[in-house]
Amino acid sequence: MSKQDGSGRHVTAEPLADTSATILHVDMDAFYASVELLERPELAGKPVIVGHRSSRSVVTAATYEARKYGVNSAMPMAVALRRCPQAIVLEPHFERYAHYSKRVMTLLGEITPMVEPLSIDEAFLDIAGALRLLGTPWQIGTRLRERVFAQTGLHCSVGAASTKFVAKLASSRAKPDGLLVVPATETIAFLHPQPVTALWGVGGKSEEQLTRLGLRTIGDVAEVPLDALTRAVGPATATRLHELAWGRDPRVIELGRDEKSIGHETTFETDVTDAVTLHRELLRLSDAVGARLRRAGVQARTVALKLRFEDFTTISRSRTLGEPTDLGKRIYQEARSLYDAAAQNGRAVRLIGVRGEGLVGAVASLGLWDDDEQWREVEGTVDAIGSRFGAGVVRPAALLGQAQRRRISGGDD
Helix, strand or coil, X not given: CCCCCCCCCCCCCCCCCCXXXXXXXXXXXXXXXXXXXXXXXXXXXXXXXXCXXXXXXXXXXXXXXXXXXXXXXXXXXXXXHHHCCCCEEECCCHHHHHHHHXXXXXXXXXXXXXXXXXXXXXXXXXXXXXXXXXCCHHHHHHHHHHHHHHHXXXXXXXXXXXXXXXXXXXXXXXXXXXXXXXXXXXXXXXXXXXXXXXXXXXXXXXXXXXXXXXCCEHXXXXXXXXXXXHHHHCHHHHHHHHHHHCCCCCCCCCCCCCCCEEEEEEEEEEEECCHHHHHHHHHHHHHHHHHHHHHHCEEEEEEXXXXXXXXXXXXXXXXXXXXXXXXXXXXXXXXXXXXXXXXXXXXXXXXXXXXXXXXXXXXXXXXXXXXXXXXXXXHHHHHHHHHHHXXXXXXXXXXXXXXXXXXXXXXCC
């Protein structure tokens, strides 16, 4: 049974007068899958998996109906389809997710300027300054969920608490489409029955170490002597877990969090040795990275390449540019150069990825001294066409099949 299927849902159904739970964690429900269902409403209520239908691909997202069969994101697609053979697989559309993410974040910003986006589909809010005008955390969370649904057609879950850690845990317990308010006075009662895996930072190895001590709940971690916890997981982790187990989390909302990198990668259906094929894939990935950089209004100071070979060994290479860029052509030139230098005697490649790192705000073009002026104009035109008619309508000729190239050149009409 999936731990993310909503079977343990816990919500605050009735109005609550408490005003101590001023940190909200807003998390969109099955975000990628839900966005896809906006285009395919006839699939609502059915097990749907978002991802590429390939033995090498992984699950990008799954509806709650699919999660009940044990399907989760990042799971190999082959495993997911064995668990839920009747699932409907939909191809991902990342431009749609970015569009709806921007709409949701705008709505959150209308509640309070104290918004800290964590990812494309979740954010923290500090609503302390909004209580007098908008009401209690329960009222604000309820209206926020209603407004997100009314304006986007998407559902979200909200956790309200006095700390970030408890608010995030509360939103996970409220899924799907729920609100859970944890007043400050009820923090310990809420936390201590939860499993140790609910503690921030506890993964497989940490869970094993804690289980060896007989610690299975957060309450167990809170009660164990700190020196015993230190021997098991080290001083830094022990102190953090002990504090969290007692509901103490000093972190505040961080405004202006910047995305540190933007990237795309591909896992091939069969391992690839042909350099021309790999160069073509680098061009496609670089174009996608450049388009996302421009949409975000940022440029990359560093281009990074990721290669995973047939034996699963993985290498990364990067190069810092003389000037930051948001152009797919420039990113491709650097990524191809990195690949040509890193290619190891024609070793078969299983996965290839391109990433722009060290992001900075986009700067104005350099006018007469801009070596990339021509490509800047071309990619700007492609962006404009894509925004009107859809991404991918115009693409480099090298990315088209030979038949398509012949049609464009007029050879086979």
